[in-house]
Amino acid sequence: MCSGRVDLEFMLRAFANGQDGVLVGGCKLDECNYITHGNYDALANVYLCRKILERIGLYPERLRIAFMSGADGHLLVQTSNEFAEQVRAMGPLGRAEGIEPAALQRKLAAARKLVPFLRLAERERLRVPVKSKAAYSAFFESDETDRMFDAIFTDKWATSQILLLLRDAPLSTRAIAEKLGLNPSEVSRHINSSSRYGLVRYDTASNCYALA
DSSP states (O other), X not given: OOGGGOOHHHHHHHHHTTOSOEEEEEOOTTOOSSTTOHXXXXXXXXXXXXXXXXXXXXXXXXXXXEEOXXXXXXXXXXXXXXXHHHHXXXXXXXXXXXXXXXXXHHXXXXXXXXXXXXXXXXXXXXXXXXXXXXXXXXXXXXXXXXXXXXXXXXXXXXHHHHHHHHHHSOBOHHHHHHHHTOOHHHHHHHHHHHHHTTSEEEETTTTEEEEO
């Protein structure tokens, strides 16, 4: 399978299923057999997923991409062993970062719900015009791209978490803020935005917010 088909959803699903680390393997850059050069798409997805991991409180080093040819069996073994040792040293997913299992699953589930939106954002705002390793590194590792990603991801991820919490039971603004570690005013802003789109309603019986 072309590494370009390794979607963001696949990577996040692996972590949601409890994998402590994910290694994506692809053909050598600029040696693709197809005009699409899908390994650059894989590289972009890894950069994006690492940004997601960092923002939800996980070590971004838990995700790695490596490029090699079919003749590089020794390199595959070496890379796999090195990565396994690195992940083992980091410790179990979530526990090593101080995140409770339930909170970790909620964070990952909220991020996975944003994958379709992030695919669109990647095409429109996070697309690198030149296919070269240096260009991708310069773009995705820049402060400007970090700021752009925060503007795209952070608010929508917080809203996604709120909607997941309300799926279980109606909650007050304060209760939501405590569960997510947010300021109540931030929660109110996300609630108001969700209400305008008909996603959330105020339940007068419980004096809490619930899914519409």
